[in-house]
Amino acid sequence: MQASEDELQRMMVGGLDGDAAAHRALLRALVPLLRRFFARRLRDADGEVDDLVQETLMAIHTRRGTYDRTRPFAPWAFAVARHKMIDHFRRHRQHLSIDGLDDILVTEGFEAASGAAMDVDHLLATIPDKQAQAIRDTRVEGLSIVEAAERRGMSESDVKVSVHRGLRALAARLRGDL
Template sequence: MSVTSDMEARLRALMLKALDGDGVAYRTLLEELRRYLRPYFLRRLTPGLAANSDDLVQDTLMAIHTRRLTYDRTQPLTAWVHAIARYKLIDHFRRSKVRATVPLEDDAALFARDEAGDASARMDVEAVLATLPARPAELIRQTRLEGASIAEAAARTGMSESAVKVSIHRGLRSLADRFGGRSDE
């Protein structure tokens, strides 16, 4: 189950609103999770058991509903949802006396990401960017870390696209000179 950062942010925002009492956000969250969970279960069930995917989705949504207050607001929502879905799938396999196999192309689900390493790397990048003037640091952050295009960064800052490119280039060159790396991407 591949999750984009935009999808994570959208689902997490809906969950936080739902936890704060927004019923519309909660219904939207459950509907998005239903569309998200169904393919997850279908990929993991054998063709003979695929009919059980809707039951597994419902079981997972019920578990999310009954345990929603245990969600840690500081953590990614999809990791919490994955854990619940995985346990529901394991329970289903146990009840059905089915042994699950994972195709090799789905091996990413078997290995956890090193979130601590990601946080440490983000802090390192922020410390390095702090050595630059504010504008080039923000432009580098927007285009290289957040994935904004040059045009989007220009629109956000009110600069021309060429000025954005020059500022980013000079900022990267300054970092390369300061830290001994290469300035090209």
């Protein structure tokens, strides 16, 4: 049986409060969720799926102190999983088609728990185009700084600065500072 968002959050908070049994239960409950998450995205790569599940569980364990108890747990956990998957693709130099981006960015049935799924295009439309393109090239499509600079006819430092400023502006917008 799959744990609900409330159950996952209750286990996470229990673990943060020192309940080792709740923390162990959380990690066990996440295994099938993460396995399905990665299996849908990594076809015919069972060994890689298990490796990514383990990496994600370790990251959730080591970064549990960054979890905000006032927010839903599943979107936070799947954000960690997405980062691990992106790291995996970068290590193996696999690039994803933009056509499948929505499937990767939307968490496994938990988008309702976070209020609504994040619309990347809408969010990027709120910052200057140069910054949005640099973020899309490097963070969404997985291009290196060199590749993004060549694509846009920009210097590498200009791409880095655009990504930095764009991410800073997006973070401020998400915090409600803008």
